Amino acid sequence: MAAPVYEKKALTKKSENIADWYHDVVLRAGLAEYADVKGCMIIKPHGYALWEHVQSVLDAEFKADGVRNVYFPLFIPMHLLQKEQEHVAGFSPELAVVTHAGGEELAEPLAIRPTSETIMYATFANWVQSWRDLPLKTNQWCNVVRWEKRTYPFLRTSEFLWQEGHTVHADEADAMDMVLRALDWYRAFYEEEFAISPYVGLKSAGEKFAGAERTYSVELVLPDGKALQAATSHYLGTHFASVFGVNYLDAQGASQVAHQTSWGLSTRSIGGLVLVHGDDSGLVLPPRAAPEQVVVLAVGSKSSDNAHVQSEAANIADELKHAGIRAVVDTDLLHSLGYRINEHELRGVPVRLEVGARELADGKITAVRRDTLTKSSVNRSDIVTDVQTLLSDIQSSLLERSEKLKRELTKEAATWEEFTAIMEHGKAFIRAPWCERPECEADIKAETKATPRVLELDRIDEHIETVCVKCGEPAHRRWLFAQSY
RNA sequence: CGGGGCGUAGUAUACCGGUAGUACGUAUGAUUCGGGUUCAUAAAGACCGGGUUCGAUUCCCGGCGCCCCGACCA
Numbered sequence: 048m049a050a051p052v053y054e055k056k057a058l059t060k061k062s063e064n065i066a067d068w069y070h071d072v073v074l075r076a077g078l079a080e081y082a083d084v085k086g087c088m089i090i091k092p093h094g095y096a097l098w099e100h101v102q103s104v105l106d107a108e109f110k111a112d113g114v115r116n117v118y119f120p121l122f123i124p125m126h127l128l129q130k131e132q133e134h135v136a137g138f139s140p141e142l143a144v145v146t147h148a149g150g151e152e153l154a155e156p157l158a159i160r161p162t163s164e165t166i167m168y169a170t171f172a173n174w175v176q177s178w179r180d181l182p183l184k185t186n187q188w189c190n191v192v193r194w195e196k197r198t199y200p201f202l203r204t205s206e207f208l209w210q211e212g213h214t215v216h217a218d219e220a221d222a223m224d225m226v227l228r229a230l231d232w233y234r235a236f237y238e239e240e241f242a243i244s245p246y247v248g249l250k251s252a253g254e255k256f257a258g259a260e261r262t263y264s265v266e267l268v269l270p271d272g273k274a275l276q277a278a279t280s281h282y283l284g285t286h287f288a289s290v291f292g293v294n295y296l297d298a299q300g301a302s303q304v305a306h307q308t309s310w311g312l313s314t315r316s317i318g319g320l321v322l323v324h325g326d327d328s329g330l331v332l333p334p335r336a337a338p339e340q341v342v343v344l345a346v347g348s349k350s351s352d353n354a355h356v357q358s359e360a361a362n363i364a365d366e367l368k369h370a371g372i373r374a375v376v377d378t379d380l381l382h383s384l385g386y387r388i389n390e391h392e393l394r395g396v397p398v399r400l401e402v403g404a405r406e407l408a409d410g411k412i413t414a415v416r417r418d419t420l421t422k423s424s425v426n427r428s429d430i431v432t433d434v435q436t437l438l439s440d441i442q443s444s445l446l447e448r449s450e451k452l453k454r455e456l457t458k459e460a461a462t463w464e465e466f467t468a469i470m471e472h473g474k475a476f477i478r479a480p481w482c483e484r485p486e487c488e489a490d491i492k493a494e495t496k497a498t499p500r501v502l503e504l505d506r507i508d509e510h511i512e513t514v515c516v517k518c519g520e521p522a523h524r525r526w527l528f529a530q531s532y
Numbered sequence: 533c534g535g536g537g538c539g540u541a542g543u544a545u546a547c548c549g550g551u552a553g554u555a556c557g558u559a560u561g562a563u564u565c566g567g568g569u570u571c572a573u574a575a576a577g578a579c580c581g582g583g584u585u586c587g588a589u590u591c592c593c594g595g596c597g598c599c600c601c602g603a604c605c606a
Contacts, residue, residue, distance in 0.1 A: 085598070141605065162606075195605060196533075204604080256606070279606070311606080346566055353565095371560095385567035392567095403566060413566090531605090 055262075058393075060327050063325060065271050072321055076330045076394050086198035087203035090314070094201075094393060096338035097317050098208060104240055105210060105312065108232045114184040119166050121190075122157040127165040130290045134164065137257020141193040143205075159192045164258065164309060166285075167213050168291040175215055175305055180295045182225070183215040187529060202275070202320030202532055209313035215272045215293060215305045219284070222306035226263060226282045229310035233265045233278035238449035241316070242333035243267055243323050244453050246476070246527055248501030253488045256309075260284030266500045266527070267319045268453045272474030274529035275319050275499045280310035323449055326416075330395030331417055333445045334438040340373040341434055342389060342396045346403030347380040351362060360402040362413065362431060370431045371440070392417060397441050398434060416441055457527070466516050466528075470495040476529045480522035482515035491517050497528040 058075070059067040073079055078094030090098065106116075114319035122145065129135045138161045146156045158165065167185070176463040188210045198204050203475055212229055216222035228249060237243045246266045255262035267275040285304040286295070293305045324331040334340050345360035347353040357378040377387060391399055401413040411424045414434070418441050425433040457476040460466040469477050479501065481487070492498050506524055515522040 081598085083597090137606090191606090193606065196603080197601090197605085207606095209606090262606095276606070313606080315606085380565065383565055383567085383569055385565090385569085387568090388566095389568050401534060401566075405566075 053255075058327060058329060061262070061270070061325060062327075065269075065322070068325070068327075069318075070200070070324060072325055072393070073318075074331050076321075078317065078321070078330075079200050081200075085207070086195065086443035088200050088204055093219060093338065094317060097320070097332075097336060098314055100240070100336050100338070101236070101312070101316060101438075102210070104236060105185075105232060106188075108236075109186050109210075109212065112184070112228065114186045117167075117185045117187050118189065119160075119163050119170070119187060121160055122165075123166045124161050125156050125158055127169055128158050130165060131258045131287055133286070134258035138162070138193070140442070141195060143192045143194050160189075161191055161193045162309075162311075163187065163189075163191075163211055164213070164287055165291070168287050168293055168307070170217055171213075171305075171307075172292040172294075173334070175293055175295050178217055180294055181215060181217045181295060181305065182221060184225070185213070185214065186210055186212040199532075201321070203317055204314075207314050209311050211309060211311045214308045215288070216307070217295070217297070217303070217305065219282075219306050220487075222308050223282055225308045226310065228263075229308070230263045230265065230278075230280040233280070233310075233312055236312070237265060237267070237277065237316075238446060238481070240333070240335045241320050241323075242442055243319065244446060245452040246453070246501055246503060248503040248527070249507055250279075250501060251483065251488055251499040251526070252485050253498075254498060255357070256281045258283065258286055259309075260286065263504075264501055266529075267323060268456050268457075268476055268529075269319070269322050269450060269532070272456050272476070272529065273532050274476065275315070277316055277319050277531045278310070278498075281308060283307040283309060298346040312346075323452070324325045324445055325395070328389075328420070329393035329443070332397055334397045334442045337395065337397050338373065339375050339394070339396050340438055341367055341375070341398045341400060342391050343374060343376045343400045343402060344384075344391070345376070345378040345380065346384060346401050347407075348404055351404030351407070353380060356403055356407065359402075359407060363400060363402065366431055367434060370435070374435060392420075398437055400430075400434070418445055460516055463517055466497075467495055470497055470530070474530055476500065476527050478525050478527050479516035480511065480513045480524070481526045482518055482520040482522045482530075483524070483526075484515075484518070484520065487515060487518045487520070491528065496530045498531055499526045500529050500531070502526050 058071045061068040070492055077091050079088045079090050082089045142161060143159045146153060146374055190206055190208050192206045194205055195203050214225050229232055234247045237245050250262040250264055261282045263280045264276050265278040267277045288305045288307055292301050295305055297303050343360045343364040345357045347356060360378055361376045364374045364376035397417050399415045406412050410427045412427055412430060413422055414425050415422050416437060458469050460477045460479040466479060469475055502524055509524045513522050513525055
């Protein structure tokens with residue numbers, strides 16, 4: 048395996064080579080490292096803490112809506128997976144299958160779940176009998192395996208962690224309500240917690256989930272103009288319900304096929320967070336998501352009373368903690384100051400407070416914000432409120448920065464010449480009228496690598512009289528195109 | 533699945549058909565500490581199998597593994 052470089056050298060510059068930069072940051076910021084299994088990664092404490100934040104925020108949203116957590120088996124008998132034709136066709140190429148166990152060949156191979164629709168819905172058929180059982184709203188936090196040919200830490204790994212919500216409803220209206228509510232949880236999560244402004248909308252026929260009636264997604268605009276599908280929410284219609292027998296008796300005693308939804312967000316979100324906010328010094332974490340929001344750094348020197356400096360730094364960290372701020376203290380005087388500063392910047396800690404002889408003398412504390420790397424001086428007595436203000440400023444300015452990036456990397460194209468020119472010279476999201484035909488979608492992808500990412504929610508009901516940017520057939524709505532990660 | 537590359541201390545690399553060298557990291561002790569200090573000492577290494585050879589980490593064959601690029605892809 049080729050190996051991570053742990054030298055104390057500078058990171059690859061983000062602007063020069065974002066792929067190498069990303070790699071360096073993920074490894075050196077301590078988010079993850081490679082495992083002895085192809086395409087898999089070890090999520091380290093700093094990376095896992097980010098995932099735990101995702102879990103705590105979303106899990107609370109789910110529960111407040113009445114969704115309950117469940118756990119289904121990792122193994123799915125092949126016959127279940129094969130029930131829904133479109134679904135199995137979509138996932139077959141990337142299945143990992145167990146053929147032997149207990150020293151014997153299995154009578155029926157077991158797939159390791161690439162997603163749990165099939166095994167869950169076989170059971171939902173029993174759980175749902177009456178209209179009184181609906182809606183059934185479940186979620187599970189688990190791992191899934193999809194044997195991708197090409198992998199990348201967090202963004203596409205063979206095994207990944209996610210949550211998958213699965214619900215059953217009496218009718219389309221109620222199911223769609225759920226689909227859009229879940230989608231909005233994801234949008235809000237990215238905006239409010241990760242300080243990333245995404246695009247949200249409907250997927251094209253070519254990009255929808257295998258077996259879904261309609262797929263909605265949250266798409267992130269990455270700094271190189273590519274797209275990252277950051278969460279999905281599917282209206283499954285009655286496709287799965289009819290093959291798995293998820294039926295119920297309505298109030299009139301008539302048998303009805305249920306309408307279902309599924310929705311998920313994975314550890315890929317962490318890759319998006321790294322890519323959107325990071326800079327040449329490493330990770331930049333939005334305060335709300337940062338496992339460590341503030342590091343209080345004791346700055347020693349030969350001339351000062353280092354013990355006093357260290358205890359003051361610890362006191363400040365304690366005060367911040369009591370105020371509910373996730374603060375840590377760094378009193379390690381064995382490493383050089385530069386080394387320690389670089390480590391904290393690499394790990395993306397939003398605010399660094401420096402406490403040394405100078406601060407002790409004048410009663411002010413030096414504060415450095417990670418997003419801009421600018422220094423300021425705050426009164427020792429106002430430390431808690433000033434830090435709180437600083438954290439909320441960083442959170443909002445990161446979101447603004449993300450909105451700006453999204454704006455700058457979104458272009459309009461009316462003609463195919465404009466479209467191809469944009470894709471060739473510095474990629475971007477392109478908003479363009481499209482005929483919505485699958486053949487045309489394939490042509491666009493073949494020529495430019497761009498695919499329709501989403502039809503933005505507020506443009507779904509748009510109706511314009513124009514022609515497709517690619518084929519010239521009639522087009523009524525403008526879709527967003529981009530090259531996918 | 534196609535193309536390419538690589539398997540040497542924890543990591544990254546070098547040389548070599550006959551004592552495997554360097555850097556980072558680690559340990560110990562100093563030194564230094566307001567932006568990756570400096571020094572000393574130490575521990576630590578050839579993917580697996582076969583072949584050629586007096587002798588293979590080196591050459592050959594096979595296997596396994598990983599990385600990169602492309603196609604594919606939630």
